[in-house]
Amino acid sequence: xxxxxxxxxxxxxxxxxxxxxxxxxxxxxxxxxxxxxxxxxxxxxxxxxxxxxxxxxxxxxxxxxxxxxxxxxxxxxxxxxxxxxxxxxxxxxxxxxxxxxxxxxxxxxxxxxxxxxxxxxxxxxxxxxxxxxxxxxxxxxxxxxxxxxxxxxxxxxxxxxxxxxxxxxxxxxxxxxxxxxxxxxxxxxxxxxxxxxxxxxxxxxxxxxxxxxxxxxxxxxxxxxxxxxxxxxxxxxxxxxxxxxxxxxxxxxxxxxxxxxxxxxxxxxxxxxxxxxxxxxxxxxxxxxxxxxxxxxxxxxxxxxxxxxxxxxxxxxxxxxxxxxxxxxxxxx
Amino acid sequence: xxxxxxxxxxxxxxxxxxxxxxxxxxxxxxxxxxxxxxxxxxxxxxxxxxxxxxxxxxxxxxxxxxxxxxxxxxxxxxxxxxxxxxxxxxxxxxxxxxxxxxxxxxxxxxxxxxxxxxxxxxxxxxxxxxxxxxxxxxxxxxxxxxxxxxxxxxxxxxxxxxxxxxxxxxxxxxxxxxxxxxxxxxxxxxxxxxxxxxxxxxxxxxxxxxxxxxxxxxxxxxxxxxxxxxxxxxxxxxxxxxxxxxxxxxxxxxxxxxxxxxxxxxxxxxxxxxxxxxxxxxxxxxxxxxxxxxxxxxxxxxxxxxxxxxxxxxxxxxxxxxxxxxxxxx
Numbered sequence: 074x075x076x077x078x079x080x081x082x083x084x085x086x087x088x089x090x091x092x093x094x095x096x097x098x099x100x101x102x103x104x105x106x107x108x109x110x111x112x113x114x115x116x117x118x119x120x121x122x123x124x125x126x127x128x129x130x131x132x133x134x135x136x137x138x139x140x141x142x143x144x145x146x147x148x149x150x151x152x153x154x155x156x157x158x159x160x161x162x163x164x165x166x167x168x169x170x171x172x173x174x175x176x177x178x179x180x181x182x183x184x185x186x187x188x189x190x191x192x193x194x195x196x197x198x199x200x201x202x203x204x205x206x207x208x209x210x211x212x213x214x215x216x217x218x219x220x221x222x223x224x225x226x227x228x229x230x231x232x233x234x235x236x237x238x239x240x241x242x243x244x245x246x247x248x249x250x251x252x253x254x255x256x257x258x259x260x261x262x263x264x265x266x267x268x269x270x271x272x273x274x275x276x277x278x279x280x281x282x283x284x285x286x287x288x289x290x291x292x293x294x295x296x297x298x299x300x301x302x303x304x305x306x307x308x309x310x311x312x313x314x315x316x317x318x319x320x321x322x323x324x325x326x327x328x329x330x331x332x333x334x335x336x337x338x339x340x341x342x343x344x345x346x347x348x349x350x351x352x353x354x355x356x357x358x359x360x361x362x363x364x365x366x367x368x369x370x371x372x373x374x375x376x377x378x379x380x381x382x383x384x385x386x387x388x389x390x391x392x393x394x395x396x397x398x399x400x401x402x403x404x405x406x
Numbered sequence: 407x408x409x410x411x412x413x414x415x416x417x418x419x420x421x422x423x424x425x426x427x428x429x430x431x432x433x434x435x436x437x438x439x440x441x442x443x444x445x446x447x448x449x450x451x452x453x454x455x456x457x458x459x460x461x462x463x464x465x466x467x468x469x470x471x472x473x474x475x476x477x478x479x480x481x482x483x484x485x486x487x488x489x490x491x492x493x494x495x496x497x498x499x500x501x502x503x504x505x506x507x508x509x510x511x512x513x514x515x516x517x518x519x520x521x522x523x524x525x526x527x528x529x530x531x532x533x534x535x536x537x538x539x540x541x542x543x544x545x546x547x548x549x550x551x552x553x554x555x556x557x558x559x560x561x562x563x564x565x566x567x568x569x570x571x572x573x574x575x576x577x578x579x580x581x582x583x584x585x586x587x588x589x590x591x592x593x594x595x596x597x598x599x600x601x602x603x604x605x606x607x608x609x610x611x612x613x614x615x616x617x618x619x620x621x622x623x624x625x626x627x628x629x630x631x632x633x634x635x636x637x638x639x640x641x642x643x644x645x646x647x648x649x650x651x652x653x654x655x656x657x658x659x660x661x662x663x664x665x666x667x668x669x670x671x672x673x674x675x676x677x678x679x680x681x682x683x684x685x686x687x688x689x690x691x692x693x694x695x696x697x698x699x700x701x702x703x704x705x706x707x708x709x710x711x712x713x714x715x716x717x718x719x720x721x722x723x724x725x726x727x728x729x730x731x732x733x734x735x736x
Contacts, residue, residue, distance in 0.1 A: 149541075204721055204725060208725040208728060208729065209728045209729075210721060210724045210725045210728050211678045211724065211728075213479065213541055214668070214672070214678065214720065214721060214724045215721055215724075217664075217665055217668070217717075217720070218717040218718065218720050218721035219717060219721075220665075220717065221665060221713040221714065221716055221717030222713070222714045222717040222718060224710075224713055225710045225711055225712070225713040225714035225717070226714060228710040229708065229710050229711060229714075233710070338545070338549055341542070341545070345542075351539050351542060381557060383553045383554075383556040383557040384553060384557055385553075386549045386550070386552065386553030386556075387549070387550045387553035387554055387557070389549060390546040390547065390548075390549035390550035390553065391546075391550065393542065393545075393546040393549075394532065394538070394543070394546045394547075397536075397538045397539070397542055397543070397546075398532075398536050398538060400538075401536070401537060401538075
């Protein structure tokens with residue numbers, strides 16, 4: 074590690090510019106993109122839309138943070154989208170089972186719904202973590218499998234139809250409520266992201282994740298309980314997904330079996346655009362949030378200038394490829 | 407991660423043999439039990455459907471196997487199928503009035519295969535030259551080609567295909583549909599390449615130990631690009647057969663194909679750690695997957711429940727494989 078600064082200072086100038094660009098290109102591009110889009114379509118710069126943009130990106134920031142946690146330890150979560158659907162449906166079902174008629178106070182009713190949502194998230198996380206950390210199955214296969222399982226359970230539990238009639242207080246708590254001028258999703262995302270970042274940078278567990286990601290063998294030798302930490306990380310990531318899923322459920326005010334269908338790709342795009350390396354061991358919540366902002370600006374802009382939804386998929390795919398290509402030029406310090 | 411490939415090649419071969427040994431037996435057991443519970447299983451129409459579905463899956467799964475052998479992943483097979491279907495159908499619909507049916511069909515087939523090949527070369531280039539992680543590349547290209555396919559059709563099926571082309575999918579020769587012959591040729595050719603040619607040896611070497619292969623001067627780059635091109639080309643071939651059978655080009659073709667093809671490959675003993683896998687076993691794996699599907703259909707298990715069973719099943723198979731690999735290396 075001590076040789077890094079010298080080798081950096083000795084690196085040629087173009088090399089250093091490339092390195093800088095590889096790290097911060099999308100961070101620089103986000104305001105530029107916003108500016109260009111605002112010139113094309115002035116509505117984008119309206120304070121109403123900007124506030125809307127912040128709210129929109131708070132959901133993606135949560136999902137990208139979850140994806141970041143598992144990518145940090147060289148893992149991956151393909152099941153993110155269908156986990157969101159599963160949690161949305163189960164939470165909504167819990168909220169509408171008739172507990173309200175039974176005279177349960179609103180606060181406890183919502184607590185029960187949130188509890189069920191977190192529990193559903195934890196179960197997916199336990200499955201992913203157990204298969205990955207204990208059975209040592211490749212994470213892509215595990216999460217490809219749990220993608221199918223969660224999708225199946227979500228569709229069966231809901232009969233393929235949305236679950237309506239959620240208590241209004243639920244949407245208020247997770248969506249429409251306002252504190253100090255910012256809406257509930259923004260506050261939830263802020264608190265969650267801060268907590269995650271503190272955990273990553275200040276706890277032994279958090280620091281160990283970086284070691285596991287950059288060199289699992291060394292982590293093992295250094296006495297880090299790798300299997301246990303990997304397991305916990307998958308559970309934690311799915312819990313974070315659960316929070317995001319409930320925020321979205323509050324927004325639609327119904328449990329949707331197709332809610333998460335299109336979330337996987339943006340969550341990955343946000344993570345890689347934000348500068349999280351797929352080689353593991355680098356990145357933090359800041360990267361995920363930055364990536365989420367960029368992707369949100371992009372899709373918000375594309376929506377306002379009425380780019381076809383299918384074409385948006387194509388563009389998102391291209392953005393991912395560019396971001397991954399840039400990843401090669403990053404020197405990690 | 408460090409436990410990969412310390413297995414002795416002979417031991418690995420034994421592991422593969424052990425896992426494949428059960429598969430034909432399992433197929434026979436399922437078939438017999440199913441025929442007993444549900445006589446409809448033995449109807450000519452049902453058997454033909456199973457066979458046709460299995461043949462299409464075989465074609466795609468053989469391509470997936472080639473990629474897996476090289477230590478890659480191809481998540482884009484489903485989207486490539488959609489793209490190839492749409493591109494070939496729109497080509498045929500566009501030229502249908504000015505050219506003879508035979509020429510139109512040929513042009514459509516070439517366009518479909520060309521679209522597949524293009525995606526495959528793009529995958530291969532990103533993986534081999536740009537060195538981007540395979541599953542990310544193919545996830546991104548899946549989004550791109552799926553998006554293009556839907557963009558071209560707006561989600562509406564494309565009709566107006568020449569009769570000669572449709573006959574390719576619906577007709578039968580000696581009682582078997584064209585897909586079965588196509589699958590037989592693909593499997594036989596791949597087995598031949600794997601067993602008898604230098605290309606096959608290079609492929610295994612590349613996947614088994616890419617670094618050693620590079621140092622020994624093998625054309626690793628070409629092998630890597632080649633497997634992705636082959637995988638997409640085979641997916642496009644399956645898509646053309648399916649398009650002919652359906653009689654229309656559809657942007658939603660091939661959904662769930664990535665999971666199914668990986669499933670067929672891993673139950674046939676193809677290792678996710680690269681360097682292991684044989685085409686004829688993958689063919690048996692594909693037949694097994696289709697039989698399982700058919701069994702669940704006939705027993706009226708909801709299609710949603712089927713995705714649960716498939717997901718669990720694939721994770722289980724890979725878990726057993728990983729457990730065995732751990733035991734061997736310990």
